[in-house]
Amino acid sequence: MNATAAILPGDHVASADPIAEPPAIATPRRRRLPRLNGALVMGSAILLAIVLLAITAPLLTGFDPRAVDLGERLRPWDGTHLLGTDMLGRDILSRMLFGTRTSLAIGFSCAAMSLAIGTLIGVLSAATRLGDAIIMRVLDGVMSVPAVLLAIALMAIAGGSAVNVIIAVTIVETPRCARLARGLMLSLRERPYVEAAIASGTPPALLLTRHLLPSLMAPLMVQGAFVWAAAMLIEAALSFIGAGVPPSTPTWGNMIAESKSLWQLRPSLIFLPAAALTLTVLGVNLLGEGLRRLFDIRRR
Template identity: 40%
Template sequence: MAEIVPALGTEIKKVKKKESPFIITLKRLLKNKLAVIGLIIIVVQIGMAICAPLITSYDPAKQNLVASELPVFSEEHWLGTDNYGRDVWSRIVYGARISLVVGLVAVSLGLIGGVTLGLLGGYYKKLDGIIMRIVDLLFSFPGILLAMLIIAILGTSLVNVAIAISIWSIPSCARIVRGSVLSIKEKEYIMAMKSLGASDLRIMVKHILPNCFAPIIVFATMRMATAILSTAALSYLGLGAQPPTPEWGAMISQGQAFMWSSPHLTIVPGIAIMLTVFAFNVVGDGLRDAIDPNMDIQ
């Protein structure tokens, strides 16, 4: 049998390996300058929270009345001290731990409740009416007032703040997931799984839920901003962290009495809250745009 020899000069095109959806989304996200800035801020905040004992040598709760109300860029305290002589930088660094942990716990609990209700409501028509009426009832309360009501019942603590914010997050998450489930469950492959005898639980967990991840991830990222801001607001009102806990909202509340003599006591934690909330919001916006299938990589 004669060998087939390719003609000279023929270019052999290399088949480009298909990129995964994760890589495509990452490329789109990295094209968004604001989202990149937000990612950098979040990474720095997480690094501060994890390495807090390494980047500050002061106990955030230890008082030193001799060195109280030192201004910023002092010799030993570059962000100054508060009215009790506590190092402001240490309290900001350790406050990052509290804000991120409370926000993460609150959003995680809210996702568990919201995803469960959204899956059940979207998949079962009989449960949909009941679940959506519960969701509508929760929506009838302004978010921060609902959180304050729950804390008034449970008591003031950061644990109860996380629970309150998670309950506040459930209805929004449930509606987002329900909307996705209603469209996905009518797809042909879902009908095929039903005809093959797959259980409802298997269909929901293995075939519907993974296709809802995109809106869930965007919601969770943007909800982190709301959770951190709400934690600070509730602590500012005295319903969250209690003295001497180094929480950003509580620091603003304690420092406002010294606004004219030591403005850094309110400005510094305020900037920390602003940057963190800004970072999660712009990353959430960037993820929403990056996951949009109508956007092409140029």
């Protein structure tokens, strides 16, 4: 008999088991590290260092920034005057450090006032249709004039002082903040949660303080940083042409203006305040850009 058994019809042939696949090994998911906000870190570091120098100015130098000593005029850098003296014998380091205080204070004051007044105007403009048309036309008229030219005209009327510089620059920068606040208000008014709050009978004051103003804070903070930088540049321009704070007040713009006739003899008299102004404006702009990126990521 043949060893191979015949397979009859109807017989069931056992099929071979499929090859069993090995169980999948669960691998731990890698946590994605947050990206470093370089602009925010760099801007904050620059601004923090400059603010610390401004705060500790009396401790870092023993000279009065306004004290005139013609016997010490145009001294080079030495152990007594680390950055030398100007044409009136005033210590350059002292004027640089105290000028930091003036420029930062004027810029920050202008930014804070522009944001406060601009937000109020923007909210009122978005709330009323007739008022919106009138307010926007006035703001368009103000913005049609170049910022520095308008500031010069206002200073020519008011006279040179730190307070008048703050008022003039605030008038120049407020329309930009107002237009931003108005646009944000009109956009937020169409959001579902705002419409639901209105439909539920939420009082206007509560709607504004609980739902609308908190949503305005992030974009307005970014705008405030850019206004701060622009205000310092405008203040320096006004001081350079003699329309800003009094010449005796140490500011970077005044230092550049006083030294422009000596740029060939002592270029450092112009370079140092110009470099300080450039670095500070760069730090504030980086801070604003970093805040913008931070808030954009949080909204995603």
